[in-house]
Amino acid sequence: MRAEDVRRAATVRRCGWLGWATMRHDRWRDLGLTALVLFAQSAPFLVTRPSEGAGWPMVSWLPVVLSALPVAVRRRWPASCLLLSAIGVGLYGLAETAPAQPIWYGPLICMYAVAYQSTRVIRIASLAVTALGMLLTIGSLNTAVRELSTWSAAYALGALTRARRETALAAERQAAxxxxxxxxxxxxxxxxxxxxxxxxxxxxxxxxxxxxxxxxxxxxxxxxxxxxxxxxxxxxxxxxxxxxxxxxxxxxxxxxxxxxxxxxxxxxxxxxxxxxxxxxxxxxxxxxxxxxxxxxxxxxxxxxxxxxxxxxxxxxxxxxxxxxxxxxxxxxxxxxxxxxxxxxxxxxxxxxxxxxxxxxxxxxxxxxxxxxxxx
Structure with a gap:
C-alpha cells in the first residue's frame, strides 16, 4: 500500500465521517482541476481557426484530452498518469493540424504528484526519462532549457511539499x-x-x-x-x-x-x-x-x-x-x-x-x- 493510501486510511479511521467527507472533497477537487486543465488546453480549438478549412480536426484534439484526463487519478497512480500525460504531449507535437500551443498543464501537475508522493526510485526514474525525452525530441537548446526549467520547478514544488509533510509527520510522531x-x-x-x-x-x-x-x-x-x-x-x-x-x-x-x-x-x-x-x-x-x-x-x-x-x-x-x-x-x-x-x-x-x-x-x-x- 502506498504512503498516500495509508495516510488516507488513517484519516478515515481517526476522523470518521469527517475523514470520509475530506476524501470525497479531494475527488471533486481533482475532477474540477481536470476540467479546468482540459478547458485551458482546449480553448485555442474554440477561439481560433486554421488557415485552411472550417475548423480543427477532432483527431488533433484527442491528445489534449489524453494529456488532461490523467490529472483526475494522479493521486492514485502518479507515475502512470505522468507517462500517459507525456504521451499526449508527444502525440500533440506530431499532429499536422493543431493550434500552436504548449499543453503542459496536465503533465506538470502529474510531475508535481510524482515528486510529492512517489517512492525515491520512481521519482528518479521519472526525472531521468522526462529529461531524456526532452533532449531527444526538442531541437532548440533554448527551448530545451526552458522546458527543463519548467518541469524542474514543478518537481521542486512537489518535493518541497513532501518534505514539509514528512517534517510534520516526524513532529507528530515525536509528540506522540x-x-x-x-x-x-x-x-x-x-x-x-x-x-x-x-x-x-x-x-x-x-x-x-x-x-x-x-x-x-x-x-x-x-x-x-x-x-x-x-x-x-x-x-x-x-x-x-x-x-x-x-x-x-x-x-x-x-x-x-x-x-x-x-x-x-x-x-x-x-x-x-x-x-x-x-x-x-x-x-x-x-x-x-x-x-x-x-x-x-x-x-x-x-x-x-x-x-x-x-x-x-x-x-x-x-x-x-x-x-x-x-x-x-x-x-x-x-x-x-x-x-x-x-x-x-x-x-x-x-x-x-x-x-x-x-x-x-x-x-x-x-x-x-x-x-x-x-x-
Missing amino acids: ELAAARERARIAQDLHDILGHAFSLMVVQAEAGAAIARTDPDRAERAFDAISTAGRDAMTQLRTTVGALREPGRAPQPTLADLPELLRQVEDAGLAARLAEHGPRRPVPAQVQLAAYRLVQEAITNVVKHAGATSVEVVLDWRPGELAVTVIDDGRGPDPRRTGGHGLTGIAERVAAAGGRVAHGPAPAGGFRVEAVFG
Whole structure:
C-alpha cells in the first residue's frame, strides 16, 4: 500500500465521517482541476481557426484530452498518469493540424504528484526519462532549457511539499512518543505511590499485630483488619490505574474528597492524623486534585516509613487564586545524610505537571514539612 493510501486510511479511521467527507472533497477537487486543465488546453480549438478549412480536426484534439484526463487519478497512480500525460504531449507535437500551443498543464501537475508522493526510485526514474525525452525530441537548446526549467520547478514544488509533510509527520510522531513517555512516567509514579503507601501501612500493621497478638487480641484483630483494608484499597486503585490504560480518561482518579479515607487508613496504622481546611473550598481541575492527593499519599508514606512520628497533619489552605497543600509530621525530621529520594522527586514532578511548585524541609516545631502550591 502506498504512503498516500495509508495516510488516507488513517484519516478515515481517526476522523470518521469527517475523514470520509475530506476524501470525497479531494475527488471533486481533482475532477474540477481536470476540467479546468482540459478547458485551458482546449480553448485555442474554440477561439481560433486554421488557415485552411472550417475548423480543427477532432483527431488533433484527442491528445489534449489524453494529456488532461490523467490529472483526475494522479493521486492514485502518479507515475502512470505522468507517462500517459507525456504521451499526449508527444502525440500533440506530431499532429499536422493543431493550434500552436504548449499543453503542459496536465503533465506538470502529474510531475508535481510524482515528486510529492512517489517512492525515491520512481521519482528518479521519472526525472531521468522526462529529461531524456526532452533532449531527444526538442531541437532548440533554448527551448530545451526552458522546458527543463519548467518541469524542474514543478518537481521542486512537489518535493518541497513532501518534505514539509514528512517534517510534520516526524513532529507528530515525536509528540506522540513524548506523550507516551509522560504517560509511562505517570503510571510508574502512580504505581509507586499506591503500592508504597499500601505496603508501608501493611508492614507497620503486620509488625504491630504480631507483637500484640497474645497480649491484646482485640487490638491485633484491628491491625489485621487494617491490613486487609489497605490491601483492598490498593487493589482498587491498581484496577483504576490499569483501567485508565484500556480506556484513557474514563477511570475515576482520587480527588481531594478522598483525603479523609486516606487519613483514616493512617489512623488505623496507629498514627494520629488530622485534616484541616482554611478558606472556602472552590472547584479545581482534576489534574490538580490528583496531584494533591498523590502528594499527601506519598508524604504520609514517607512519614510511616522513615519519620518515627506519632502524628501527621494535612492542611488545605484555599488562598485567593491558589491552593496550598501542606503535610506536617512530628517525627525526627530529615536525616542530614539523606538528600532526598525518589518519593520527593516524584512529588515535585507530579506537582510541576499540574502547574504547581513544591517546598519541603524541617517544620518550625520539629518534624518535617512538605508543601505544594497550585496556582
